[in-house]
Amino acid sequence: MNQPPQHFPCTTSELELSTDSPPAASSRHGRRLYPIMAVLHYTLDFKLRAPADVSATVHGLQSIFQEQEMTENVHNLYGHGYLATFVGKNGRFAILRMHSHGLVTFDLQCLEGDDVAQVDNLLNALEKKLKALLDGNIQRIKRLPVLIRGSDVDRYWPTADGRLMEYDIDEVVYEKDSAYQNIKILHSRQFGNILILNGDVNLAESDLPYTQAIMGSGKEHYAGKEVLILGGGDGGILHEAVKLKPKMITMVEIDELVIDGCRKHMRKTCGNVLDNLKGDCYEVLVQDCVPVLKKFAEQGRTFDYVINDLTAVPISTAPEEDSTWEFLRLILDLSIRVLRPGGKYFTQGNCVNLTDALREYEKLLGRLSCKVDFSKEVVCVPSYMELWVFYTIWKK
Amino acid sequence: MNQPPQHFPCTTSELELSTDSPPAASSRHGRRLYPIMAVLHYTLDFKLRAPADVSATVHGLQSIFQEQEMTENVHNLYGHGYLATFVGKNGRFAILRMHSHGLVTFDLQCLEGDDVAQVDNLLNALEKKLKALLDGNIQRIKRLPVLIRGSDVDRYWPTADGRLMEYDIDEVVYEKDSAYQNIKILHSRQFGNILILNGDVNLAESDLPYTQAIMGSGKEHYAGKEVLILGGGDGGILHEAVKLKPKMITMVEIDELVIDGCRKHMRKTCGNVLDNLKGDCYEVLVQDCVPVLKKFAEQGRTFDYVINDLTAVPISTAPEEDSTWEFLRLILDLSIRVLRPGGKYFTQGNCVNLTDALREYEKLLGRLSCKVDFSKEVVCVPSYMELWVFYTIWKK
Numbered sequence: 024m025n026q027p028p029q030h031f032p033c034t035t036s037e038l039e040l041s042t043d044s045p046p047a048a049s050s051r052h053g054r055r056l057y058p059i060m061a062v063l064h065y066t067l068d069f070k071l072r073a074p075a076d077v078s079a080t081v082h083g084l085q086s087i088f089q090e091q092e093m094t095e096n097v098h099n100l101y102g103h104g105y106l107a108t109f110v111g112k113n114g115r116f117a118i119l120r121m122h123s124h125g126l127v128t129f130d131l132q133c134l135e136g137d138d139v140a141q142v143d144n145l146l147n148a149l150e151k152k153l154k155a156l157l158d159g160n161i162q163r164i165k166r167l168p169v170l171i172r173g174s175d176v177d178r179y180w181p182t183a184d185g186r187l188m189e190y191d192i193d194e195v196v197y198e199k200d201s202a203y204q205n206i207k208i209l210h211s212r213q214f215g216n217i218l219i220l221n222g223d224v225n226l227a228e229s230d231l232p233y234t235q236a237i238m239g240s241g242k243e244h245y246a247g248k249e250v251l252i253l254g255g256g257d258g259g260i261l262h263e264a265v266k267l268k269p270k271m272i273t274m275v276e277i278d279e280l281v282i283d284g285c286r287k288h289m290r291k292t293c294g295n296v297l298d299n300l301k302g303d304c305y306e307v308l309v310q311d312c313v314p315v316l317k318k319f320a321e322q323g324r325t326f327d328y329v330i331n332d333l334t335a336v337p338i339s340t341a342p343e344e345d346s347t348w349e350f351l352r353l354i355l356d357l358s359i360r361v362l363r364p365g366g367k368y369f370t371q372g373n374c375v376n377l378t379d380a381l382r383e384y385e386k387l388l389g390r391l392s393c394k395v396d397f398s399k400e401v402v403c404v405p406s407y408m409e410l411w412v413f414y415t416i417w418k419k
Numbered sequence: 420m421n422q423p424p425q426h427f428p429c430t431t432s433e434l435e436l437s438t439d440s441p442p443a444a445s446s447r448h449g450r451r452l453y454p455i456m457a458v459l460h461y462t463l464d465f466k467l468r469a470p471a472d473v474s475a476t477v478h479g480l481q482s483i484f485q486e487q488e489m490t491e492n493v494h495n496l497y498g499h500g501y502l503a504t505f506v507g508k509n510g511r512f513a514i515l516r517m518h519s520h521g522l523v524t525f526d527l528q529c530l531e532g533d534d535v536a537q538v539d540n541l542l543n544a545l546e547k548k549l550k551a552l553l554d555g556n557i558q559r560i561k562r563l564p565v566l567i568r569g570s571d572v573d574r575y576w577p578t579a580d581g582r583l584m585e586y587d588i589d590e591v592v593y594e595k596d597s598a599y600q601n602i603k604i605l606h607s608r609q610f611g612n613i614l615i616l617n618g619d620v621n622l623a624e625s626d627l628p629y630t631q632a633i634m635g636s637g638k639e640h641y642a643g644k645e646v647l648i649l650g651g652g653d654g655g656i657l658h659e660a661v662k663l664k665p666k667m668i669t670m671v672e673i674d675e676l677v678i679d680g681c682r683k684h685m686r687k688t689c690g691n692v693l694d695n696l697k698g699d700c701y702e703v704l705v706q707d708c709v710p711v712l713k714k715f716a717e718q719g720r721t722f723d724y725v726i727n728d729l730t731a732v733p734i735s736t737a738p739e740e741d742s743t744w745e746f747l748r749l750i751l752d753l754s755i756r757v758l759r760p761g762g763k764y765f766t767q768g769n770c771v772n773l774t775d776a777l778r779e780y781e782k783l784l785g786r787l788s789c790k791v792d793f794s795k796e797v798v799c800v801p802s803y804m805e806l807w808v809f810y811t812i813w814k815k
């Protein structure tokens with residue numbers, strides 16, 4: 024989602040090491056030599072009003088695990104409640120824990136392809152029995168949707184503020200490691216294809232509101248204007264801007280493999296605009312935008328609109344500053360230099376919850392070589408599942 | 420989210436038994452006698468290209484658990500890979516499993532209030548060591564955002580199609596069990612307060628797009644018209660409709676406690692419209708809508724717009740039909756009877772992914788006593804985190 028550098032600890036890391044590997048959805052291509060089975064992880068939690076009677080509860084549950092022919096193992100928790108694990112002959116593994124402060128957690132891990140009805144029966148039986156045993160002492164029963172771990176098709180893509188989100192992904196459409204980043208295009212049942220760069224959801228085919236917001240939310244007149252797009256390899260902005268009959272659009276995208284993937288698999292976003300890198304009123308330069316911006320600034324070339332659609336931590340072939348914030352500032356400074364008086368600079372900011380990062384960015388805007396003013400707008404981008412801030416910046 | 424009956428197995432159940440209990444955010448009210456600590460559940464998964472050497476990997480990891488002074492227990496998995504559990508003196512519990520088909524899963528459960536830096540160090544050390552040990556054989560490393568289990572403030576509210584979503588909930592604002600349902604209003608950092616009925620996300624203060632869609636997406640002229648709202652206890656539709664100067668709005672909401680909660684805590688949605696149940700151009704009847712509809716039908720009273728904003732499985736004081744679909748049909752039939760020729764009936768349908776339920780609903784529309792036509796629209800409602808279908812229905 025292209026967020027500026029974040030100063031909060033990220034609870035999720037996603038490292039994809041896919042070069043030279045079979046595509047993730049490789050079972051469809053028959054190129055994998057061993058069966059791919061995800062682990063299905065079920066949870067069932069009872070939050071209690073007061074600590075429960077451990078031995079009565081455990082005794083009451085015994086028959087359920089015995090019926091399942093699971094081998095029980097009671098662990099010494101050094102006074103931190105009760106913990107038993109259970110192993111089934113089919114590799115099922117269960118954990119029952121009764122915390123001394125009044126919380127019962129149950130986990131069940133089994134392999135994809137296990138008998139779902141049997142697993143459901145076990146969970147239902149356990150829930151029913153615990154309800155009876157803990158009657159009157161229950162504050163909340165929570166059974167989360169099953170966690171699918173190690174699947175070929177990864178459905179979990181956290182928000183920019185680090186929350187767990189399960190997407191309705193059913194297919195890996197495209198996956199490459201370019202010289203710059205890991206590129207994935209995944210199919211979502213409701214959002215269409217989604218472009219994911221280095222684990223960040225960038226844009227889905229459903230996300231016209233993103234493109235509209237980063238172009239000024241329909242309040243600008245592009246006809247006859249000169250436009251510079253930084254990044255934008257998915258072709259969304261270019262596709263929408265071309266329709267508005269500008270004089271000329273120059274787009275500078277560093278990563279040809281992003282363009283390739285989106286040209287093939289994000290047609291609802293880019294239309295046919297990426298079929299050729301040059302059109303009647305546009306040109307796509309497959310280059311690092313920093314030297315291009317410098318060249319334009321030196322030549323005195325200017326634009327009516329500069330649209331920064333670069334990724335989170337902008338990619339460069341030769342970053343000149345150590346700090347990402349300083350690098351962001353370099354791009355901003357250069358962009359404002361090539362902006363005509365009266366022109367506008369548009370960019371996406373961050374998720375609305377990352378207030379520290381947003382404040383830091385706005386501070387940066389106050390420290391540019393050229394004085395600028397800005398406005399911001401909060402937009403709901405369908406595939407993001409969190410509200411996103413967009414900035415409009417202009418010379419004072 | 421008010422979805423019609425679903426014929427798919429629901430992977431999530433949420434049973435709240437809060438009557439007579441201290442409020443969920445009770446620690447703030449000092450009414451709870453024992454400390455509330457959630458369990459933090461971390462996961463770290465390595466998806467491999469090929470099965471790994473178990474003994475070399477396990478041997479390589481030993482020092483990490485020894486350093487943590489965790490007691491190891493190796494379980495017999497009956498040939499289904501390797502499984503070891505580890506218990507720490509502070510109640511930490513870890514599970515390392517190496518599946519024979521090339522997946523390594525690691526779980527770490529600890530209590531809220533545990534040393535986060537230490538836990539992070541353990542996870543980082545493990546990730547680093549596994550990276551080294553499995554070098555060249557790694558296809559994906561996945562570390563999900565931590566699961567928070569048994570917290571006072573429940574952040575997990577699944578989508579209508581059963582996917583796991585973590586909301587940025589930070590406070591329980593209101594919680595009641597009425598005669599009809601469990602009512603919660605939770606505060607989301609980005610969406611404002613969210614009304615949740617029986618575990619279903621109904622409406623957040625951010626969700627004006629929902630209200631606009633169920634009123635005809637700005638394409639209708641309400642001025643001077645007569646409007647009937649079924650349900651709508653959050654006051655959102657009433658608040659927006661009143662602005663449009665209709666002749667009269669009649670709203671029929673069964674649950675006074677929903678109105679009470681929303682009047683206090685959903686002000687961005689309802690404004691001051693629920694402060695009085697009667698206004699210049701509206702009246703709120705706190706009644707079951709079925710007898711009211713029957714009375715209107717008998718009296719020959721008709722409306723220009725009927726807006727059905729009832730919950731998923733509509734609540735009734737005396738449902739006359741066993742099947743929920745038949746009950747839905749009863750409400751639809753009665754609503755169409757009180758609709759003027761040329762009038763429109765608006766309702767929300769379901770999440771766009773539940774194609775079977777949507778198809779079933781559309782079949783129902785073909786079986787009404789009065790022939791109707793319909794159109795539908797897919798809308799992004801911010802707090803839903805999934806695209807939603809809305810229907811416009813009119814007499815043929």
